[in-house]
Amino acid sequence: xxxxxxxxxxxxxxxxxxxxxxxxxxxxxxxxxxxxxxxxxxxxxxxxxxxxxxxxxxxxxxxxxxxxxxxxxxxxxxxxxxxxxxxxxxxxxxxxxxxxxxxxxxxxxxxxxxxxxxxxxxxxxxxxxxxxxxxxxxxxxxxxxxxxxxxxxxxxxxxxxxxxxxxxxxxxxxxxxxxxxxxxxxxxxxxxxxxxxxxxxxxxxxxxxxxxxxxxxxxxxxxxxxxxxxxxxxxxxxxxxxxxxxxxxxxxxxxxxxxxxxxxxxxxxxxxxxxxxxxxxxxxxxxxxxxxxxxxxxxxxxxxxxxxxxxxxxxxxxxxxxxxxxxxxxxxxxxxxxxxxxxxxxxxxxxx
Numbered sequence: 001x002x003x004x005x006x007x008x009x010x011x012x013x014x015x016x017x018x019x020x021x022x023x024x025x026x027x028x029x030x031x032x033x034x035x036x037x038x039x040x041x042x043x044x045x046x047x048x049x050x051x052x053x054x055x056x057x058x059x060x061x062x063x064x065x066x067x068x069x070x071x072x073x074x075x076x077x078x079x080x081x082x083x084x085x086x087x088x089x090x091x092x093x094x095x096x097x098x099x100x101x102x103x104x105x106x107x108x109x110x111x112x113x114x115x116x117x118x119x120x121x122x123x124x125x126x127x128x129x130x131x132x133x134x135x136x137x138x139x140x141x142x143x144x145x146x147x148x149x150x151x152x153x154x155x156x157x158x159x160x161x162x163x164x165x166x167x168x169x170x171x172x173x174x175x176x177x178x179x180x181x182x183x184x185x186x187x188x189x190x191x192x193x194x195x196x197x198x199x200x201x202x203x204x205x206x207x208x209x210x211x212x213x214x215x216x217x218x219x220x221x222x223x224x225x226x227x228x229x230x231x232x233x234x235x236x237x238x239x240x241x242x243x244x245x246x247x248x249x250x251x252x253x254x255x256x257x258x259x260x261x262x263x264x265x266x267x268x269x270x271x272x273x274x275x276x277x278x279x280x281x282x283x284x285x286x287x288x289x290x291x292x293x294x295x296x297x298x299x300x301x302x303x304x305x306x307x308x309x310x311x312x313x314x315x316x317x318x319x320x321x322x323x324x325x326x327x328x329x330x331x332x333x334x335x336x337x338x339x340x341x342x343x344x345x346x347x348x349x350x351x352x
Contacts, residue, residue, distance in 0.1 A: 006351070007081050009039040010092040013056075014047025016186075017267035018092045018113040021163055023048040025090065028344040030054050037084050041073050041096055057084070074099050081106075088351055094119075094129050101135040109350065110136040115262035115286040116149045118190075130154070138350060142265045145287035159350060162291070163265050164343035165274040165335060170251045172276035172328050179210045181314065182253040182277070184246060184268035187218030187239070189261065192282075194220075194227060195307050196259035201231045202311035207318050210254070212237045215246055251275050254324070255317055260284050261304055265292065273298065274335045276328035280313050298330035 006029050010022035026038045030051040037055040044058050057080045061072040078099040081089055088107040091097050100108060110133060119129065133139060133150075139157045141147040147158040181200065185191040193214055200212045214224075214237070221239065228237045243249065246268075250256060256272035258281040263269075265288035272279050273292060279299040281289035293299040300313040317323060336342075 004034040005036075005084065005086045006034050006088045006090065007037045007039055007057075007084055007086045008090045008092075009041065009077065009081075009096070011042040012040045012045055012047075013038070013050065014043070014045040017163060017264070018111075020048060020267065022090075022092045023050060024164060024340060025344060025347055026054050027051040028340065029348075032348060037086070039077060039080060041077055041093065055084070070095070090347075094132055097135070098128070098132050101132060107138075107351070108136045109138045109140060111140040112146050112264070113142065114264045115284075116146055117285055118262050140347075140350070143287040143291050145285060146264065149286070159346075161346045161350075162338055162343060163267060163270055164340040165270050165338045167335070167339060169271060169275050169335070170247055171332075172251050172278075174276075174325060174328065176252075177254050178252055180253040181210060181212045182250055182256050182272075183212070183214045183216075183258065184250075184256075185214075185216045185258075185260070185266070187214070187216050187220040187224060189220070190263075191216070191218075192259045192261045192305070193224055195305060195310065196257060197224065197227055197231065197233065197237060198307040199257075199259070199310040199314060200237060201233060202307065203314045203318075204233070204236060206315050210236075210318065213249075213253075214239045215241070215243055215249070217241050247271065247275065250277050253277055255280060255314070257310070257314065258282060258289065259310065262286065263288050270334065270338065273331040274338075276332045278317055278324045278327040279331060280310065280317065282310070292334065294330070297326070298333075299327050 008022050008026040010019045012019055026036050030036045030053045037057055038050055039057045039059055041059045059073055059076040059080055061069050074096050077096055086106050090109045092111050133154055140159050140161050142162055147155055183196055228234055250272055256277040256279045258266055258269050260282055262285045269281055282304045283290050283301040284304045295301045302309045302313055
């Protein structure tokens with residue numbers, strides 16, 4: 001790309017993995033000499049920090065009903081992008097790009113951040129999202145399974161680029177770790193912590209002294225709290241919410257478990273692997289865990305929805321210190337494979 005003006009767009013400067021990657025990219029482009037703007041559409045919270053040279057544009061709107069707000073956000077977004085006059089738009093959203101469907105004087109890159117079988121599966125939303133995606137020049141997927149979900153027209157625009165992991169993550173406490181199993185994520189149906197709690201109940205019948213700690217907030221807190229009480233696990237299962245020192249807590253745990261029904265690529269899973277926490281994940285769509293873990297070498301993969309299998313793998317791992325060390329040392333290789341520089345350079349190559 002001869003010119004160097006880029007807009008990176010996401011829901012906000014706070015939140016989950018997509019927002020984190022968007023901010024990392026914006027900052028990396030700035031260090032490479034690009035003129036960069038970051039557009040936030042849904043809220044004005046500033047959890048992640050932008051480089052001082054990156055222009056911040058807030059495109060939120062609270063007027064009218066849900067449909068009108070969505071349209072006005074997209075209109076403000078469109079007008080602000082046009083005003084900035086970029087050479088490239090990189091958007092970590094889908095529907096909000098609808099006003100860019102026609103021919104534009106800049107290159108459009110859209111990024112899929114979750115399992116499309118869930119986001120693109122039904123009704124009007126399915127057709128609208130495909131319509132918007134068809135207007136992209138390039139579509140970045142995190143996994144091959146995400147790309148392969150779509151028809152050839154969209155697949156042919158696809159590039160696969162994984163999520164980066166930070167270089168400053170701590171190392172797992174191999175010798176002094178405690179008997180804690182950690183899980184991280186929103187308390188939602190997608191994460192299926194109900195399954196994990198059931199698996200932990202089965203695990204605790206065979207292995208004593210462990211506790212399960214689930215970090216996150218969400219709409220299912222009350223339901224999960226009732227489940228914990230009904231299974232007699234009060235005191236053995238904790239849900240402390242979000243914490244600022246999650247990586248320090250993860251490095252002291254005996255294992256990390258992800259029980260999701262579907263994911264793009266779980267950032268907390270990648271961080272656990274990079275830290276070296278022995279890891280167990282459901283082999284859920286869209287293939288992020290399978291892409292990141294070599295089963296039996298750097299972690300365990302289990303069937304989605306299978307509490308018995310998950311409990312069995314938790315028991316196997318807790319009972320074998322050498323296996324824990326093997327998983328830890330192999331999984332840490334992902335730090336180099338998915339370093340911020342290597343992943344961001346793939347995006348730079350995409351724009352060349």
